[in-house]
Amino acid sequence: MRKVEAALAVLLIILSLTSCAAAHVPQITGANEGIQNAVHIDDPYKSWAFYGTFQNAGSVAYYQFSLETGDRLWFSVFTPDIGAANPEAVLIGPEIENEGDIPAGVVLFDNEGYIVIPGEAPDLPEYEPFTPAANYQWLEYEYIAESSGTYFIAMVNNGTGAGNYGLALGYREEFSLPEWVMIPISIANIRIWEGNSQAFVIGFPLLIVVFGLVYLFRVKKEPVPINPETLAGSAGGLLYIAGSAFMLIQAMLALSRTGFEASFAVTAVFILIPFVLGCLVLRYYVRPGKKPVRYRWLKLLILGILGLVVWAGYVVGPILVICAGLKALFDAKSREKRNSR
Known part of the structure; x- marks a missing residue:
């Protein structure tokens, strides 16, 4: 026996x-509004899941990381429900050709361009087996870096009020022992x-x-x-x-x-x-x-x-x-x- x-x-x-081959490393980030409070990501290729909060309509939260020329960046955005928050993402970095209308409140530095990736509310949530949870996937985006340097993802709330959002980033599944x-x-x-x-x-x-x-x-x-x-x-x-x-x-x-x-x-x-x-x-x-x-x-x-x-x-x-x-x-x-x- x-x-x-x-x-x-x-x-x-x-x-x-x-x-566990497709699990993300979860991180609770809170509001982190303002580019000076950007969440620094040491390894943007590692698979992360950041759980943030929009304090109100128009909130902008930032995530900062470095890329080398030719590096592949992948990320997606999700929410736990369909409510007052309406997330979209803005990718900011060197030698990016501007695409879309920059949302109010998003900060740009000199010699930086941006790409606005609008979010679209899905009809049904998707099942996430590791947490487990039912999340609404708003957008997914992939970018190949044309220049080395510091990049940002600005998460913007185009909704009518406060709410939670998630940012999944990276594609290499690995965990440190403490994680x-x-x-x-x-x-x-x-x-x-x-x-x-x-x-x-x-x-x-x-x-x-x-x-x-x-x-x-x-x-x-x-x-x-x-x-x-x-x-x-x-x-x-x-x-x-x-x-x-x-x-x-x-x-x-x-x-x-x-x-x-x-x-x-x-x-x-x-x-x-x-x-x-x-x-x-x-x-x-x-x-x-x-x-x-x-x-x-x-x-x-x-x-x-x-x-x-x-x-x-x-x-x-x-x-x-x-x-x-x-x-x-x-x-x-x-x-x-x-x-x-």
Whole structure:
């Protein structure tokens, strides 16, 4: 049985890593109005997803980066809904031939040209499987740089009021280790950007953990003994499951707007992996046994590390599971010392 569990976990992780081939690195940028507050992008070829906010009608937000002659720039613009905000983009840079009427409020420097890329509201949203979400795609644009230098994308709100927009930029999918590990926190912020209440985004996993701990330590027919390891391990495992449940809810809400999409299979992988890992963690505490589980500390450490790899448990969950594993290791070493005397 244990071999089956290990093989299943490995298989799910491989599927997860394979499915990440088209994911963006998410960044919450806020308003960043004014060219002096432009968001600096070190690598415009890397795949990014910037989540910004128009404070009002006519707002202009800037993104700055460098290109070399012949470099390919790709970007698209999306919104979480169709409302007061109406985004369009202006590409600014050296030796660009002017196209379109420059919107009011957009700043140009000497020897710079611009291209206005108007946005067009789509009829239906598109399903995004990694977040998951239903977003409206307003525009998509590709440009080959004719000169080396500093470029800007100015995001302009041609709508009647405040609203949120997203800027997807780049085409090379890669993550640094901190970016990968912090994806769950970024996704929680994206939920709030989409319009979910902070109380729901933060409160949902907390409720799952609180009710789960009450059941395990108080209501269960054979309550789990309370100690630092069981508290950390149980809370971590419950956070894994809470994250899966929350993603399932968001996926169902998104699909209710877009209709069923085959790419939901990718989302299903990210729902299933943390759920399986969470169940594997909890089984050490839920199922009573007279004999101690051999190498429980090692198994908990592995499940904690895997949790970080597959975005399980809001980052906190894997850390708690790793702490439980370290406590189990410390206790095992202490028992070995006592038995050797």
